[in-house]
Each structure stands twice: as structure tokens, then as C-alpha cells.
Amino acid sequence: xxxxxxxxxxxxxxxxxxxxxxxxxxxxxxxxxxxxxxxxxxxxxxxxxxxxxxxxxxxxxxxxxxxxxxxxxxxxxxxxxxxxxxxxxxxxxxxxxxxxxxxxxxxxxxxxxxxxxxxxxxxxxxxxxxxxxxxxxxxxxxxxxxxxxxxxxxxxxxxxxxxxxxxxxxxxxxxxxxxx
Numbered sequence: 444x445x446x447x448x449x450x451x452x453x454x455x456x457x458x459x460x461x462x463x464x465x466x467x468x469x470x471x472x473x474x475x476x477x478x479x480x481x482x483x484x485x486x487x488x489x490x491x492x493x494x495x496x497x498x499x500x501x502x503x504x505x506x507x508x509x510x511x512x513x514x515x516x517x518x519x520x521x522x523x524x525x526x527x528x529x530x531x532x533x534x535x536x537x538x539x540x541x542x543x544x545x546x547x548x549x550x551x552x553x554x555x556x557x558x559x560x561x562x563x564x565x566x567x568x569x570x571x572x573x574x575x576x577x578x579x580x581x582x583x584x585x586x587x588x589x590x591x592x593x594x595x596x597x598x599x600x601x602x603x604x605x606x607x608x609x610x611x612x613x614x615x616x617x618x619x620x621x622x623x
Contacts, residue, residue: 480570480613482605486511487578488620489528529582536561536581536595546583553583560585561595566615572608575599578619 496505497512498519525531527549530541537544537559546553561581563573575596585591592599598607605614 482613483566483571483615484605485615485617486620487532487617529580532578532580533582536563537583538562541582544583549582551582555583555585557586560591563595563615563617564591567595567597570613572597572605572612572614574603574605574607574614574616576603576616576618577601578621 494500494503495512496503496509497517523531524534525541525547529549530546530551533541533544533546533553537555539555539559541547541551541553544553544555544559545551563571563575567573573596575598577600579592579599596603598604603616605616608614
């Protein structure tokens with residue numbers, strides 16, 4: 444298992460100084476011809492805390508999550524920037540603090556600044572097959588949400604899965620577990 448600490452300086456193209464209340468596991472499963480572009484599986488479990496075996500809870504019995512965490516990247520110092528799920532998800536998808544775009548309150552329906560969209564667009568543009576199964580409650584949206592969704596996701600539905608990609612194509616797949 445690899446343990447990472449997140450800061451605003453080491454989190455890629457989108458500045459997100461804190462993530463959280465979500466179980467965020469990135470499982471690099473290397474494609475045979477794309478070692479430089481790992482597959483990324485993002486599993487989000489909302490509205491819970493790290494009361495899981497992989498985080499050292501002595502009571503929790505979570506063997507499948509523990510095994511996945513043992514083979515993945517597990518973030519031990521990742522915290523939410525918002526007290527509820529939708530503003531936190533807004534930060535993750537846009538790369539901007541929800542409070543910086545007026546989305547810090549639940550159901551604020553904040554409009555993103557011009558030029559800000561959903562970060563999977565950049566992965567898709569670099570050849571990744573991007574899927575979202577299936578939650579799109581981002582507590583706000585770019586001026587044209589439909590265009591932003593089409594730019595970000597090859598498939599965003601209950602049937603979205605990385606298995607639908609082209610052979611050897613790297614993937615970025617999001618699965619949201621809504622009943623924590």
C-alpha cells in the first residue's frame with residue numbers, strides 16, 4: 444500500500460487542498476501498453492468517517508475494502524472542505540473550493556466561472572476512457588452543464604463501466620456508493 448498526503452501543491456491540474464468524508468481510493472491497474480498512463484478507479488463513499496479496518500478501526504470488519512486499500516493508494520490525511528456531500532463533490536469535480544464559486548451551501552446551484560468545467564475532460568482529451576456511475580449532483584454547474592458533461596464523460600449512467608472502453612485504452616472510472 445502507498446500512503447499519500449494531499450496538499451494544494453501536489454494534487455495535479457486541479458487545486459484541491461483537502462478532500463474528504465469520501466473514501467477516495469485510486470487503484471492504479473497498469474495497462475500492458477500504457478505504463479505511463481495508469482488506470483484510475485475512484486470509489487467514493489459519502490457521509491462517513493474513516494471508521495474502517497484499513498484506517499485502523501479495531502471494531503470495523505471491512506475485509507474487501509481493507510484488501511482494496513492494501514493494493515491501492517490510501518489517503519490518510521484527506522479531509523473534506525465542506526460539511527455536506529454536494530459542495531465537497533463540487534470541489535472535486537471543478538478543482539475549485541466550493542466557497543470560491545459560491546457553492547459552499549447545500550443546493551446553492553452555483554454557476555461556475557467561465558472556463559471552469561469538470562476535470563475528467565482533461566483525462567478524456569489525453570486518451571482516457573472516462574466513466575461516472577452515476578452521480579452528477581455537483582451543487583452547481585458551468586454555463587452549459589450538458590456540454591461540460593459531454594466533454595468530461597464517455598459514459599455517465601447507471602451502466603457506465605471501464606469495461607466498455609477500447610482494448611488497451613486507459614480508464615478513469617468513478618463509482619459512487621450512496622448508502623454509507
